[in-house]
Amino acid sequence: MAQANEENVAKLLQQGLELYGTGEIPGAFMLWNEALELDPGNEEALDYIRDADRRSRPRVDRGDAPSASIVGDARRLAQGENEEAALELLASAPNSGALECESMIELLRAKLFRKYQNALGDLEQIPRVKEDAADLQGRNLPPSAGFLLSMVDGLTSLSDLVTVSGTDRFEALRSLHRMSEAGILEWGT
């Protein structure tokens, strides 16, 4: 893809996210679809559309919006570049399914998705486990991370791990990123 085109696609993806974050969901869909027209099969655009589509389906009970203070706290955390904490705060809010909360969750997920992708680098790299089994068991990891770890065999690439992770791409990348940050996994030279 030519560089100008690539920049346009990135711009459309970002503008779509901004709209999605403010609740302008049809507008966001339109921009992501425009990005797809320029770059058919763009995984990021497809991810956004799939996720947004799933979340935009009618629910039986959307619940009341979470308290303004929770959303405000989450905004402040996000502005301070602490998107992880903001996401966790919103996800654990009593009414995280409310539209305002959900839109912000989506925006944060999209930002973190790109952050993880950049941090992980080339997904064709082969990860290795740095710690031995006894040390590992002293850590506090969720079963989904344990599942990913069990697939690390010195042959399987990060990209393949994401595919067989049993979770969506975002969760898989987040889990790999966290294990890399914690010194459990390593890759590269």
Next chain:
Amino acid sequence: MSRVIGIDLGTTNSCVSVIENGQSTVIPNSGGYKTTPSMFGISQDGRRLVGHLAKRQAITNARNTVFAAKRLIGRRFDDPEVQKTIDLSPYEIVRGPNDDPRIKIGGKTFTCPEIAGIILREMKRVAEEYLSETVREAVITVPAYFNDNQRQCTKDAGKIAGLEVLRIINEPTAAALSYGMNREGDEKIAVYDLGGGTFDISILEMSDGVIEVLATSGNTFLGGEDFDRRIVQHLIEWFEETEGIDLRGDTMALQRLKDASEKAKCDLSMRDVVEINLPFIASDSEGPRHLNYELTRESLENLVHDVVEGTLKSVEQCCVDAGVQAQDIDQVVLVGGQTRMPLVQKRVTEHFGKRPHKGVNPDEVVGLGAAVQAAALLDSDNAMLLLDVTPLSLGIGTYGGHFSRLIERNTTVPVSKGHIFTTTRDDQSAVKIRVLQGESDMAAESDLLGEFVLSGIRPAAKGEPEIEVSFDIDANGIVSVSARDLATGKEQSITVSSTGTLSDTEIDEIIQEHDFYEVELKG
């Protein structure tokens, strides 16, 4: 001249071999594995996965992962075997337009030859990567009990994979070939094949380079995976007892338990005890929970003893069918990874009163035999050239619902045979030729392979016209039938193709579609 590969297209795993410097060699895939799971899946993000990668998500993405499609190939949708597979499979199996079973995954419907073609294409790719040359021709193995239709569909699968299938040979025959057994004098051989998903026992008679399958028996729903399931079940119960957590509904935990159980089972063929460690298998309010368990060979044997005994019942039946006693068997060949288990070897030795043949890896023995046959096909002077036999009798349906055999089972192929039939009504102008396969005297109890009509018969009293029906079976066991009115010379013929076989156009379309996905195929 490019090389011909031998492929063991298994229910659970497949294996590709070639003759190099006069020796048959199993070709490892890029991960170093000599066998590749016969699995195909479509991941949540639309990637097409083949082999090990497909297997690794087989439980967490069960509805979109196909395994054991070999149980379905060439069968009719209403076949009891297909119905049983439907009951046991997490993926969707639907009725195809030709009454054949088709597999629906990832929003797309696949024919069974197409699925087998995807596996074969992967095996072709593995061979090409290793040999650094394009491979175009192959010998493929099938179970001895496969009928004409199942063999035709396997050939179609080869075509889809971009391979010309030079020969289809029986798996037990290939196993015997890999030991060079047809070089020796007359003898009877028992091939005990306990694979991942099926158990086959065959008794072969070898004489003057002809290998005859005297009888086959077995269970198409019994194999190494039953052993794995017993271990998984045992671990689930133990974990529930000690930790109070039920893992049955957790697909990630089940995938890990299945992988670890299979590995522990394999390790216990060489050791008396293994440790199964599955950190972070679950979590509760107190934090992560780990599964750490010691499994001994003795406890594994207790878990699966009845499964092993079940195989021996089939062995007894096979001996009865072949008209031989266990002690009449000259050699016993073990096939399939599960036969590495010491308990299996012990019970087989006890049953036949002799030690099984050693020397060839049981996972690789069939694939190696296919490579031996492939090499023999290229060398017409080669003394190893194999003559095989028809697995089932062939004939046509005749008046009164009977089955008239033209070619008896165990006839050496290739073979041509004809017989004169006549009309059953005065002035009958057409006859319907129904091609049947099986051992029953009744047409309704036999497999219908195909049918066609010969018309334009001259008007005459019943019993007068002479219609010559000829059967040709080629070296692959593929059947062609023709009927000719001797008075008028009118003739009709078919190469038998009924359930599940594909037209050339359909095959071409599938090939084009898979070419599009080729870059996504993974080892």
